Amino acid sequence: MESVRAAVYLSVCLSVLTSLCQGQRSADNPLPAAPDEPVLRLAEALQGFLDEADSSAGLSMEKKASVIPRCDVGERCAMKHGPRIGRLCDCLRGAACNTFFLRCY
Structure with missing residues (x-):
């Protein structure tokens, strides 16, 4: 999950950097102005990627039971599995x- 998040951050930073650098071109080497359409396509692709990553992350979080429920005093809190x-x-x-006793006290 962390690698996906790092890839998304890297791609967003690179896209922002390229858009900022387009305004810093020198006047002696003018290039034709690029239309805004590729930037919009990139933004839509990133949004789709983020939506897909969020939906898959939700499924993986449902599978993991990392939250341990709370026990009251006197309830059984552990189970012995051999040693x-x-x-x-x-x-x-x-x-x-x-x-x-394997109970809360």
Whole structure:
């Protein structure tokens, strides 16, 4: 996801830089003025790319369950898997998960 964001930022910076540099051409080497149509096409393409990236990012965020629910005091907060302990939920502020009883206290 970070690489997509970096590519989008880079392309936006390059497009802004090229549009600013077009106004800085020297008078002794005049080039024909470019129509605004390619700039509009670039803007539309970038907008489509951003919309596509946002829609795919939303799907990947739904698949990931990175938010751990909260547990009340006395509820089971972990589960033992052999030598490892897996977290089921996060205890409320002021409470902690007891690793022997596997409950919030």
